[in-house]
Amino acid sequence: MKEKSILIVEDEMIVAMMIKLKLIEMGYKVAGHAVSSEQALLMVNENNPDLIIMDIYIKGNLDGIETALEIEDRCSVPIIFLTGDSSNETTTRASFAHPVGYLQKPFMDEELEYVIESAMHKHIAQTRDAAIAN
Template identity: 75%
Template sequence: MKEKNILIVEDEMIVAMMIKLKLLDMGYKFAGHATSGEDAIRMVKEEKPDLVIIDIYLKGKVDGIEAATEILKSHIVPIIFLTGDPSRETRVKASIANPVGYLQKPFMDEELEYVIESAFHKAKSPVFKQMAQDMAA
């Protein structure tokens, strides 16, 4: 299970490096780091990660929700949203991309590990695969 590649999409370098170190400590592989929605879309095509952890609010023209939606049009990959915004409005807006999990900044190591394991479990379900195929259509 831990042989999975995870892509981090986060424009705050300190947060991205902290997540990377935690992923490596947990035994996961690091598929790369993108700082913008545009880079995330390109990197998913190139690296084909098993999971994407993406900040909802990214600098640039494409935010995390738009990037996730675009990624899911061509790749069936579970998405975990990362955000510092606890509002219901943000979660409702993000739900359009059918994320398999959310991480609220700041988070504990245990929360990161739980959300990742839960995401991989959900990604195995026929419901996830069907939703991903529907988004791609």
């Protein structure tokens, strides 16, 4: 499963670089790094990632939740939300985008690895269940 590609959508460069280095160390391919909603939407179309790590508060015309909803309308790419905001309002809004996981900033390397592995398995199970239902 480690050959999967992951798109990072994060406008804080230090956080993005830390995630990128950890993903490479874990054996994943980094499909790209977007800093805005517009850039993220382009990269999803161009790079066809297997997973997206999306900060909820990003630059651009859309925030991370709105960008995730737009991506969901276009294709089936699982999304892990990354945020420093754990308020009920934010998590409730985020739930409408059907994320496969959440990472609360700041996070430990082990948490990143666990959330990615769980998200990949959850997405495989959801895809399988949807195929069986049809």
